[in-house]
Amino acid sequence: MGYQSLAGCVTDLEKHGHLIRIKEEVDPYLEMAAIHLRVYENQGPALLFENIKGTPFKAVSNLFGTLERSKFMFRDSLARVEQLVALRSDPVKALKSPLKYAGAGLTAFSALPLKQSLFKTTFQKTSISNLPQIVNWPMDGGSFVTMPQVYTEDIDQPGVMNGNLGMYRIQLAGNDYIKDKEIGLHYQIHRGIGVHQTKANAKGQPLKVSIFVGGPPSHPLAAVMPLPEGLSELTFAGALGNRRFRYFYDDEGFCISADADFVITGTVYPHENKPEGPFGDHLGYYSLTHLFPLMKVHNVYHKKDAIWSFTVVGRPPQEDTSFGALIHEITGSAIPQEIPGLKEVNAVDAAGVHPLLFAIGSERYTPFLNERKPQEILTIANHILGKNQLSLAKYLFIAAQEDDETLSTQNIQAFLQHMLERIDLAKDIHFYTNTTIDTLDYSGESLNAGSKVVFAAAGAKRRDLIQQLPSNFALPDGFGNAYLAMPGIVTVQAPKYEGENSKADIEKLKVFLADKDLGNLPLIVICDDAEFTAANPNNLVWVTFTRSNPAVDIGGVHDFVIDKHWGCKGPLIIDARKKPHHAPELVKDQIIEERINRLGQEGASLYQII
Numbered sequence: 367m368g369y370q371s372l373a374g375c376v377t378d379l380e381k382h383g384h385l386i387r388i389k390e391e392v393d394p395y396l397e398m399a400a401i402h403l404r405v406y407e408n409q410g411p412a413l414l415f416e417n418i419k420g421t422p423f424k425a426v427s428n429l430f431g432t433l434e435r436s437k438f439m440f441r442d443s444l445a446r447v448e449q450l451v452a453l454r455s456d457p458v459k460a461l462k463s464p465l466k467y468a469g470a471g472l473t474a475f476s477a478l479p480l481k482q483s484l485f486k487t488t489f490q491k492t493s494i495s496n497l498p499q500i501v502n503w504p505m506d507g508g509s510f511v512t513m514p515q516v517y518t519e520d521i522d523q524p525g526v527m528n529g530n531l532g533m534y535r536i537q538l539a540g541n542d543y544i545k546d547k548e549i550g551l552h553y554q555i556h557r558g559i560g561v562h563q564t565k566a567n568a569k570g571q572p573l574k575v576s577i578f579v580g581g582p583p584s585h586p587l588a589a590v591m592p593l594p595e596g597l598s599e600l601t602f603a604g605a606l607g608n609r610r611f612r613y614f615y616d617d618e619g620f621c622i623s624a625d626a627d628f629v630i631t632g633t634v635y636p637h638e639n640k641p642e643g644p645f646g647d648h649l650g651y652y653s654l655t656h657l658f659p660l661m662k663v664h665n666v667y668h669k670k671d672a673i674w675s676f677t678v679v680g681r682p683p684q685e686d687t688s689f690g691a692l693i694h695e696i697t698g699s700a701i702p703q704e705i706p707g708l709k710e711v712n713a714v715d716a717a718g719v720h721p722l723l724f725a726i727g728s729e730r731y732t733p734f735l736n737e738r739k740p741q742e743i744l745t746i747a748n749h750i751l752g753k754n755q756l757s758l759a760k761y762l763f764i765a766a767q768e769d770d771e772t773l774s775t776q777n778i779q780a781f782l783q784h785m786l787e788r789i790d791l792a793k794d795i796h797f798y799t800n801t802t803i804d805t806l807d808y809s810g811e812s813l814n815a816g817s818k819v820v821f822a823a824a825g826a827k828r829r830d831l832i833q834q835l836p837s838n839f840a841l842p843d844g845f846g847n848a849y850l851a852m853p854g855i856v857t858v859q860a861p862k863y864e865g866e867n868s869k870a871d872i873e874k875l876k877v878f879l880a881d882k883d884l885g886n887l888p889l890i891v892i893c894d895d896a897e898f899t900a901a902n903p904n905n906l907v908w909v910t911f912t913r914s915n916p917a918v919d920i921g922g923v924h925d926f927v928i929d930k931h932w933g934c935k936g937p938l939i940i941d942a943r944k945k946p947h948h949a950p951e952l953v954k955d956q957i958i959e960e961r962i963n964r965l966g967q968e969g970a971s972l973y974q975i976i
Contacts, residue, residue, distance in 0.1 A: 368608030385412040399502040425674040436692040477604030485624035489667040503646030508540020515578040530558030531599035533589040550642035572633040580627025627672035632661040649718035650681025651949040712775035716904040724775035729766035740822035758804040766824035778903040786854040788823040792933035808949040817917035842878040849900035860892035863943040
């Protein structure tokens, strides 16, 4: 839909029953986030907060809370944009079907950013402290912008066509930031903005940064899209929104999105950092306080009747889950086209996205062998772990398409069952040690440092998986109850992790199980709450893969090392207990939870919604 503004989107959603206004005064400290989370959990509408304590501005959240609503907002342009992305990832399609894809090039051309200075007079100025100071979680270090569009340009190639528009969180207040003068940027150095900063640092020059908030919904979506090389985020925003991205430069040379509701401009000077965080993040834990780039604020602009856009991140599923589903709708075919032999890949949302990947690829090497084994899919696995955001993964399970043409990476239980029926635990586990992992993942020994592992399976079934625990299933002293989480996977209540000596717990379990017949039980997860972990597939993958560092926390019954290859002949054991160096998990404030119940009472804004 060609919305000219966020206000236009809000009006359209309300007209069609997709948005509710909250008229009661709400506190930006924890209350707004709690309301958002409660409504999202009930698959409720988008929310317009009209009366926010401490600010004259309104705010909207949960715009992308359901895939249905997301597709509704882009109902007039989604098909053409999917075609555009497909064409960029596979140009041969245009040669084979020139008439079918003729519109894709026209869509991209007509969406080129449009420079206009007519909008300069539509902006007013305010201060950082006058913006909605939304704090999502009790231990957050301050208020954050959670739906920003952060724009920078290449200092060697200035201009919007070489610019980068990304979504990196922004800390507005707290810690050591000077009120209204300094804010914090959180991003990894490999991101587009990090490349721009590296170039500016090399020249000893400050990097100009413009932060856009609000505007048509195509703009924040463009900021998070994994676009093919050479396709500008601004062009994509124009194509998706049926409206060219309008911009101008202010008197200080900062790029301004003419359709944004708010714009914060500032500079990042070489090697100037301050502590940023903690912040409740999408793995379901806090990302802790670390040094990140400091931005010195120049101006804070806003439109008349501007609407602040925000979201709440936490343990999936959250609004960004639906965001991700929409992205998959648009770009689902792009990554397989870029990696030969790859059929599909899924960053498993329930496990926090980055820790766990499921993939399916072709296994066509040496087809004359009587027994197929993982070969080509190992090559594909290396491609995957070297690809953009997929490189942040710790665990990659990859299956061969030829073993089951109907297999999907979207079904957690069916996919894991397929893998565990076929994997050879002695041969098909491959570690990458002393490498990098996601900045937000604290399962490693230090920031960004950890390990990865690939589980590969190809060929016929090796085992029928255990369907229920035997009545005589026993565990050594100190271990609690065991639960069957799904066929072939048992969770075990383990002693609390107390440091290096706790590794002896794994050895004790391995010795105890060494003489047991467990051929149909390939995976044991030891954890702090075995019943919770086994309750459903989402709990299982969240606990198992966010609380373990593969090279450190994987063991196995009858394990061995031959020529530096590790394997085991009995069940694989993953130690998914909380460790002292792990970040704390996100826990709601019960006082706030009780306070927001008022909005669900009869006559209140969210009656029969929460």
